Amino acid sequence: MSSGSQTSQVKQRKSDAKSKKKVEKKSSPKARPATKAQFGKEEMAKCVIWRRPFQTIYFFFLELSEIIFYYFCKLLTYRKLVLSFVLMSCLMTSGFYIQGSHLPVLIYLRKKFLWCMYWVGLGVASSIGLGTGLHTFLLYLGPFIAQVTLAAYECQSLDFPEPPYPEDIICPNSTDTSSSLITILSIMSKVRLESFMWGAGTAIGELPPYFMARAAALSGKESHQSEGSDNEELEEFEHLLEAEKDGSIKLSMLDKIRLSVFKIIKKVGFMGILLCASIPNPLFDLAGITCGHFLVKFWTFFGATLVGKAIIKMHIQKMFVIFLFSQHHLDNLFGLLANVPYVGSKIQPLFEEWLSAEKTKLHRTRGSNEGLHGSESILSWILGKIVLLMILFFVVSIVNSLAQQRYKRLSGHHTETKKIAND
Numbered sequence: 158m159s160s161g162s163q164t165s166q167v168k169q170r171k172s173d174a175k176s177k178k179k180v181e182k183k184s185s186p187k188a189r190p191a192t193k194a195q196f197g198k199e200e201m202a203k204c205v206i207w208r209r210p211f212q213t214i215y216f217f218f219l220e221l222s223e224i225i226f227y228y229f230c231k232l233l234t235y236r237k238l239v240l241s242f243v244l245m246s247c248l249m250t251s252g253f254y255i256q257g258s259h260l261p262v263l264i265y266l267r268k269k270f271l272w273c274m275y276w277v278g279l280g281v282a283s284s285i286g287l288g289t290g291l292h293t294f295l296l297y298l299g300p301f302i303a304q305v306t307l308a309a310y311e312c313q314s315l316d317f318p319e320p321p322y323p324e325d326i327i328c329p330n331s332t333d334t335s336s337s338l339i340t341i342l343s344i345m346s347k348v349r350l351e352s353f354m355w356g357a358g359t360a361i362g363e364l365p366p367y368f369m370a371r372a373a374a375l376s377g378k379e380s381h382q383s384e385g386s387d388n389e390e391l392e393e394f395e396h397l398l399e400a401e402k403d404g405s406i407k408l409s410m411l412d413k414i415r416l417s418v419f420k421i422i423k424k425v426g427f428m429g430i431l432l433c434a435s436i437p438n439p440l441f442d443l444a445g446i447t448c449g450h451f452l453v454k455f456w457t458f459f460g461a462t463l464v465g466k467a468i469i470k471m472h473i474q475k476m477f478v479i480f481l482f483s484q485h486h487l488d489n490l491f492g493l494l495a496n497v498p499y500v501g502s503k504i505q506p507l508f509e510e511w512l513s514a515e516k517t518k519l520h521r522t523r524g525s526n527e528g529l530h531g532s533e534s535i536l537s538w539i540l541g542k543i544v545l546l547m548i549l550f551f552v553v554s555i556v557n558s559l560a561q562q563r564y565k566r567l568s569g570h571h572t573e574t575k576k577i578a579n580d
Contacts, residue, residue: 201568204557204564215560302344356467426457435469
């Protein structure tokens with residue numbers, strides 16, 4: 158009887174194992190949606206200009222035209238504001254064709270307005286980036302502050318002739334002894350307008366993630382129709398909130414830093430946003446999503462961001478660049494550069510040649526092109542090509558981002574139509 162019972166138990170175990178395998182086989186199709194989603198992400202990643210150039214460019218123009226049409230329709234909802242702006246523009250334009258004492262004032266205002274909009278646009282480009290930020294501080298504002306600093310110490314004056322300043326800098330013909338004292342504060346005051354406008358542009362560029370997350374929070378669901386990269390950031394943010402509630406999930410160091418940013422903004426409010434905006438912080442995009450998700454008031458978010466980025470952070474960055482490019486600090490830096498093993502003795506002459514060429518350009522006469530052509534140093538040529546490559550990379554990243562956005566929208570539309578057909 159005991160042997161018979163043992164054989165029956167063995168048979169029972171085998172049958173249980175077979176039934177488990179059948180259940181696993183039946184339940185295996187549930188994993189298919191994850192595989193399809195992964196396949197969709199891989200296909201979307203292939204939609205780049207160096208792998209599928211024609212499809213990428215086609216999707217880019219489709220998405221760009223839809224974005225333009227969307228914002229054009231959005232503008233039409235503010236008819237009074239648009240009409241007032243058009244009338245004001247027409248009056249300003251007609252004023253340039255009427256001779257009178259007002260004409261120099263209008264020309265001056267137009268020049269200042271275009272100059273301010275130039276720096277605001279660079280700030281927006283640095284902040285938004287559509288998947289990658291164009292580091293316009295390193296490419297434009299930083300070199301501009303450095304150029305003003307070099308010119309101030311070389312010319313022993315900040316009264317640069319206008320024109321060509323601020324588009325170009327040359328030394329004044331005669332140096333006034335009353336204004337010959339050059340300090341860090343005087344140079345900071347000279348570049349305050351450009352720095353503030355650039356910082357204001359970076360603050361404006363933080364608004365799209367805020368509005369996207371706020372709209373998703375008010376609707377009570379994820380905004381899958383929002384823009385591609387912002388939508389992914391919103392989903393990542395919600396996953397982090399779920400991970401915070403579930404203590405069993407292990408988080409990486411970067412995710413822990415992100416959660417700390419969320420907690421600071423949620424608990425401290427205005428001062429927390431101001432602190433995050435004042436410190437150079439690559440995770441500040443998540444601050445906009447956090448404020449939108451928790452329905453922080455617009456002026457609380459934008460006011461703190463504007464003060465932090467355009468005033469506090471910009472003064473820190475200005476002071477650093479001016480301190481670094483002061484004459485005696487440059488001399489010390491070149492001396493340290495010469496002590497670098499193997500390459501120091503070869504690199505130092507390039508920097509000295511570049512500095513000498515920049516100083517020569519400052520002493521040319523107004524309207525003269527002497528020193529501009531034929532005297533470009535090797536270092537200036539290399540830096541120019543690096544800037545060109547970074548701008549090209551930024552443009553290509555925009556094309557790829559918008560094309561992938563269109564691909565994601567089309568694939569989502571196809572899946573929705575399939576679901577409706579199956580229902």
